[in-house]
Amino acid sequence: xxxxxxxxxxxxxxxxxxxxxxxxxxxxxxxxxxxxxxxxxxxxxxxxxxxxxxxxxxxxxxxxxxxxxxxxxxxxxxxxxxxxxxxxxxxxxxxxxxxxxxxxxxxxxxxxxxxxxxxxxxxxxxxxxxxxxxxxxxxxxxxxxxxxxxxxxxxxxxxxxxxxxxxxxxxxxxxxxxxxxxxxxxxxxxxxxxxxxxxxxxxxxxxxxxxxxxxxxxxxxxxxxxxxxxxxxxxxxxxxxxxxxxxxxxxxxxxxxxxxxxxxxxxxxxxxxxxxxxxxxxxxxxxxxxxxxxxxxxxxxxxxxxxxxxxxxxxxxxxxxxxxxxxxxxxxxxxxxxxxxxxxxxxxxxxxxxxxxxxxxxxxxxxxxxxxxxxxxxxxxxxxxxxxxxxxxxx
Amino acid sequence: xxxxxxxxxxxxxxxxxxxxxxxxxxxxxxxxxxxxxxxxxxxxxxxxxxxxxxxxxxxxxxxxxxxxxxxxxxxxxxxxxxxxxxxxxxxxxxxxxxxxxxxxxxxxxxxxxxxxxxxxxxxxxxxxxxxxxxxxxxxxxxxxxxxxxxxxxxxxxxxxxxxxxxxxxxxxxxxxxxxxxxxxxxxxxxxxxxxxxxxxxxxxxxxxxxxxxxxxxxxxxxxxxxxxxxxxxxxxxxxxxxxxxxxxxxxxxxxxxxxxxxxxxxxxxxxxxxxxxxxxxxxxxxxxxxxxxxxxxx
Numbered sequence: 063x064x065x066x067x068x069x070x071x072x073x074x075x076x077x078x079x080x081x082x083x084x085x086x087x088x089x090x091x092x093x094x095x096x097x098x099x100x101x102x103x104x105x106x107x108x109x110x111x112x113x114x115x116x117x118x119x120x121x122x123x124x125x126x127x128x129x130x131x132x133x134x135x136x137x138x139x140x141x142x143x144x145x146x147x148x149x150x151x152x153x154x155x156x157x158x159x160x161x162x163x164x165x166x167x168x169x170x171x172x173x174x175x176x177x178x179x180x181x182x183x184x185x186x187x188x189x190x191x192x193x194x195x196x197x198x199x200x201x202x203x204x205x206x207x208x209x210x211x212x213x214x215x216x217x218x219x220x221x222x223x224x225x226x227x228x229x230x231x232x233x234x235x236x237x238x239x240x241x242x243x244x245x246x247x248x249x250x251x252x253x254x255x256x257x258x259x260x261x262x263x264x265x266x267x268x269x270x271x272x273x274x275x276x277x278x279x280x281x282x283x284x285x286x287x288x289x290x291x292x293x294x295x296x297x298x299x300x301x302x303x304x305x306x307x308x309x310x311x312x313x314x315x316x317x318x319x320x321x322x323x324x325x326x327x328x329x330x331x332x333x334x335x336x337x338x339x340x341x342x343x344x345x346x347x348x349x350x351x352x353x354x355x356x357x358x359x360x361x362x363x364x365x366x367x368x369x370x371x372x373x374x375x376x377x378x379x380x381x382x383x384x385x386x387x388x389x390x391x392x393x394x395x396x397x398x399x400x401x402x403x404x405x406x407x408x409x410x411x412x413x414x415x416x417x418x419x420x421x422x423x424x425x426x427x428x429x430x431x432x433x434x435x436x437x438x439x440x441x442x443x444x445x446x447x448x449x450x451x452x453x454x455x456x457x
Numbered sequence: 458x459x460x461x462x463x464x465x466x467x468x469x470x471x472x473x474x475x476x477x478x479x480x481x482x483x484x485x486x487x488x489x490x491x492x493x494x495x496x497x498x499x500x501x502x503x504x505x506x507x508x509x510x511x512x513x514x515x516x517x518x519x520x521x522x523x524x525x526x527x528x529x530x531x532x533x534x535x536x537x538x539x540x541x542x543x544x545x546x547x548x549x550x551x552x553x554x555x556x557x558x559x560x561x562x563x564x565x566x567x568x569x570x571x572x573x574x575x576x577x578x579x580x581x582x583x584x585x586x587x588x589x590x591x592x593x594x595x596x597x598x599x600x601x602x603x604x605x606x607x608x609x610x611x612x613x614x615x616x617x618x619x620x621x622x623x624x625x626x627x628x629x630x631x632x633x634x635x636x637x638x639x640x641x642x643x644x645x646x647x648x649x650x651x652x653x654x655x656x657x658x659x660x661x662x663x664x665x666x667x668x669x670x671x672x673x674x675x676x677x678x679x680x681x682x683x684x685x686x687x688x689x690x691x692x693x694x695x696x697x698x699x700x701x702x703x704x705x706x707x708x709x710x711x712x713x714x715x716x717x718x719x720x721x722x723x724x725x726x727x728x729x730x731x732x733x734x735x736x737x738x739x740x741x742x743x744x745x746x747x748x749x750x751x752x753x754x755x
Contacts (some may be wrong), residue, residue, distance in 0.1 A: 102713050105502055105503065105716060106502070108503060109502040109503050126716075127503070130501055130503035130504050131503055131504060133503075219696070270609075271609060271697060272589075272606040272609040272610045272697075273588075273589040273606055273609055274609065275606075275608060275609035275693070275696060275697040276584050276587070276588040276589070276606075276608045276609055277584075277588075278693070278694060278696060278697075279694060283584075285588075285590060414714050414715050415715055418710075422698070422699065425696065425697060425698045426698065429611065429697065429698055431698070447520065451516075451520070455499055455717075
C-alpha cells in the first residue's frame, strides 16, 4: 500500500506487473491513494489486523508506531534483502529504532529552497552553494525595502517551523529533543533562534501572516507566488515537479542556508518515505524478495525512476543519472548533504503535539503577540510538560 | 385466536423496524456507551485500552490550554452564528413568502448553499472571496476601504468562518416559510383595520405565531453549531493562532492526529454535557416566550 500522485501510481503498478511477469507464481495487489488520511487508514488497518504485507510509511511515523508494538519486520535480519547499495549511516540514523531496521528508504530528501529562478536572478540571490542565514536575512530585508510588494519567502507556519529546526540544530548540533526526553538546546540558544525568526517577520523577509495565512494549507496557491512576487519556498524537493507544473517561471532547487560558524553543518536530511514489511504478514519471505528486487534490480529502478525521490542506493542514483532521469538541481543538493552528519527526529522531537506547540509559538511571534525572550521561557516549559505527559502515557 | 393474532402483529412490527434497531444498537448505542468507557482510559488504537480513571478529565481542565481556548472559540462561534442564521432565515423566508413571479426559482436558489456543506470546493470559494486580494476586498476597494484580512487576521477569522454556516440557512428558512404560510391572513387584516403598522404586526402577530418554529430552529441550530467542524477545518484549519479552533477541531486533532482516543472520548462527553445544558435552558425558558395556537401543554 502506498500514497502518491498519478505518476507514482503508474510507475509502481508497472513495477508490480513486471515482477509478476517474471515470477508468475506471485500475485501482488496494489492499494493506493493520496496522502491525506493515509496515516489514519494505516493505523486503523494495523489495529484491525488487515494491514497489507508491504506498507509505505512516512519516516517520522516509525517512532510512534514502534512504541505501540512490534509491527515491522527487522530488515537487518532479513536474508532476502541486499543492503549493500545503501548508505549505512543513513540507514542507521533515519530508519532504525532500537537497533532494528524498520524500513528501507525509497528516496532521500534534503531540505532546501525551491525558488523562482527569475526572482533570484533579479535580486542576485546566490544559488551555487549554501548561503548562511545572516546573508539570507540581509538579502531578504534589502529585497523588501527595494520593492514593498515582494518578499523573499513564500512560507507557512509549518515551513517556518522547519527553518526553526534547521537553525537550532545547526546551532546546537543536537536533535531538538533527545531520545531520553531532555532538551537538545539551552534557553539562550532558543532565544537566539527565535530572535532570528522574529527578524524574518519584522524585516519583511516573510509576507505578513495576516495576508498569507489563507494559504496555510498550500503555499503554492498564493497568487503572489504565481505572480512572481515571492522568491522561494522552503521545503523538501519532492514538491519541485508539482510546483513547476503550475507556474510559468523556471523553478530551481538549491541548498538550505547553513549557520555561519555553526556547531555542526547539519542540514535536515530524511528518507522521502520508508518501505516496510508487516510483521504480521503471512508472506514475509515473498514480500521481502519483491522489496529487494524493487530496490536493487536495474529494470525496477528504471521504472520507478525518481517518483519516490532521489534513490537512496548508490546504484540507483548512478543509473538514473546516466539515464538523465534525475533533476540535476535536486541531485546536486542531495549529494552535497549526504556525507555530512544529519540530525534525525526522535520520537519526542517529531511528535505531533510538540509540533503544534512549536507552531503556535511561531504564530504568536508572527502576529506580534510575544517576544523571543518571553516565548523561549514559555516554550521550554510547555515542551517539558508535554514530554513528561508523553512519557507517562507510554507506560 | 385474538391474542395470537395481536402477538403476531407485534412480531411483524418488530421485524419491520429491525433494520433500524440493529443500526441504532450498532452505530449509536454501542459507540455511545463505548465512548463513555473509553473516556476513562488511554487508548491509541494500536494497543488495548488502559484504564486511567478520571485522568483525562483532570488533564482537560488542568493542563490543556487549548481546551479552554477551544471552548471559548466555540461558544463565541455559536452565539455569533445561531442568532444570525435564524434572523437571516426568517428575513429571507418573509421575502420568499411574497407573491412575486418566479418566486419558486428564488426559493431554490436561496436553499442551494445548504446542500454544499463543508468541502474543499467550499474552502476554495471562501478563500477566493475573503483572501487579501479577494472579491470582498476588491468590492470594498470601490468605496476606498483598505483591504481587510478576513481569514488571516485573528480578529476577523472567526466571524468569517461563522458566515459560512450562516450562509447555509436553507433548512431553517424552509421551516419558517411553512410556518408563515400557516398564519391566518385574517389576523393581519384585523390588525390592519385596527390601525396596526407593518412592524407592529410583525412583532405582535408574526413572531408569536412563529415562536414554536423559532424554538425548534434555535434548538437544532444550537446543537449543530456546537458540533460544527468542517468549516473551520477546510478553510482555516483552526488558525490563525487557534482563533477558529472550534471544539470539533480539538476533538478531531486529538483523536486522529495524536491518536489519543481516550482523551477524545472524554472531550466528546464534555461537549455532550454542554449541549445538554444549553438545550435544557432553552426548553425551560420556552414556556415564557413560545406560544402554541392550541395551547397544548408542553
